[in-house]
Amino acid sequence: MEAVTKPISLNDPIIPRVFPFFDAMVKNYGKVSMSWFGTRPRLMLAEPELIKWVLTEKCGHFVRPPVNPLVDLLERGVSSLEGEKWAKRRKLITPAFHLEKLKGMIPAFTRSCCDLIHRWNELTSAQGWCELDVKTEFHILAGDVIAQTAFGSNYKEGKKIFQLQEEQVLLVLEAHHSITFLVFIPTKKNKRRYAIDEEIKTTLRDMIHRKEQAKSSNVDLLDLLLQCKKQSENDITTEDIIEECKLLYFAGQETTANWLTWTLIVLSMNPNWQEKARVEVLQVCGKRTPDVNDQNRLKIVLRLYPLVTVLFRHTLRETNIKGMSIPAGVEILLPILFVHHDPHYWGDNVEEFRPERFAEGVSNASKDQMAFYPFGWGPIICLGQNFATIEAKMALAMILQHFWFELSPSYSHAPCRRITLYPQHGAQLILHPI
Structure with missing residues (x-):
């Protein structure tokens, strides 16, 4: 219990804190090991070639x-489907997330990032610095970006949905590990969960x-999804689009906000690399608003602090893994963080932030290119990867143009897994305008 409650030093390995049980499993039984989760057998596969095989099978x-x-209240979109239904839905909505389509939303990304910079300038104006x-x-920024890009002229209604979804996330997380039948008892909180879901659906x-x-x-994501519906010959319905919008809020806000948060923490821990990144941005952009191609160091942070720390799969029928016969009903755990x-794969200095590892590209950064998969792999690679990357690139470049930042003395280093990897006690930094 102590491992997941006490902060750690900035240089400590994070796995013993984030996954103390699985850390002990790997140390005692190896990278392929079996445990029990209640009455369910669980097989952990911490070898890249096995992970790739499971994800691409x-x-x-x-x-x-x-x-x-209750998780269905958050993510009943494409991520919850299987087989032919999943393949058909993913094929239909993928064009909405193509880079060329998303480039039309750059003005919306820019507006939200400019609002953030303006707010930070006001906060630092009195003393020449501020702690925040x-x-x-970044959760505010990510919610604002989603409301702008998903709903365009219906931005205010989009913000309302975002606020409801924020409340829903907290309520669902609270009940996530509870006994399943309890979610059907009409308690005050359960009633509120379903009332929020209905209000979101009605608004959408x-x-x-x-x-x-x-x-x-207009060029917003809702329009693009409606185009998919029009072209799909009833393969996607209005209710399906509603679920995709809910999923976008849930996944889009958590991932991008925490990605940017860890990036600023890591650059605060490594001021020399912060300055190199700033010089790079200023050389390419000067003081103009950056575009999507101007900042290329972001994914490096995702090695140390991947947003999704673990993927789960379930054996539908008997299968064979590395010579082991695995029956149906076994949970397969794929630990990205490990x-x-x-x-x-990364060398003895694995815990160090060394962007030079990636100097010759991602595929040459480690001994196995499957040792780095921050957005998944194969058919299930994250649909929103381009969306999140554009937002994060633009926000980071604009922040580097206008501020330098350092860790506050009040910051406690406490990486923790909820849905994504996040700093448990917040990310208190001191900002200085440039």
Whole structure:
């Protein structure tokens, strides 16, 4: 228990704090080991070639594991589907997230980032510096970006949905590990969870109806999804689009906000690299607003602090893994965090922030290119990767143009897993305008 409650020093390995049980499993039984999760057998595979095999297997042996029904209130979109339904839905909505389509949303990304810079300038104006929790700031930014890019002219309604979804995330997380049947008891909190879900759906349904009636030609994600619906011959419905919008809020805010948070923490811990990144941005952009191609160091942070620390799969039928016969009903645990911190693939200085590892590209950064997969791998690679990358690149470049930053004495280093990897006690930094 102490491992997950006490902060650690900046140079300590993070795995013993984030996953103390799995850390002990690997040390005692190796990278391929079996344990029990309640009555469910669980097989951990911490070897890149086995992870790749599970994620790219095409015979239908592996599916997403069963989850608490309340999680469906957050992510009932494409990520919850399997088999032919998943393949068809993903094929339909993927064009909405192509880089060329997203480039049309750059003005919306820019507006949100400019608002952040303006707010920080005001906060630092009185004393020439200020301390703030950038984790909170980036959650506000990510929510604002999603509201702007997903709903365009319906931005205010988008913000309302975002606020409801924020409340829903907290309520669902609170009940996530509870006994399953308890979620069906009409307690005050359970009633609130389902009331929020219905309010979000009603608001989105009204917005979709108005857009369809107006024959909107705006370039926002909701319009792009409606185009997919129009072209799909009833393979995607209005209710499906509602679930995709909810998933975008849930996944898009958590991932990008925590990505930016860890980036500023790491650059504060490594001021020499912060300055190199700033020089790079200023050489390319000067003081102009950056574009999507101007900042290329972001993914490096995701080795040390991957947003998704572990993936789970479930054996649908008997299969064979590395000579082991695995029956149906076994949970397969794929620990991204362990592979990203494995000295066998990254060297003895694995815990150090060394961007030069990636000087010759991601595929040459380690002994196995599968040792780095921050957005998943193969068919299940994250659909929102381009969206998150554009937002994070633009925000970081603008921050580097306007501020230098350092860790506050009040910062406690406490990496923790909830849905994504996040700093448990916040990310208190001191900002100085340039």
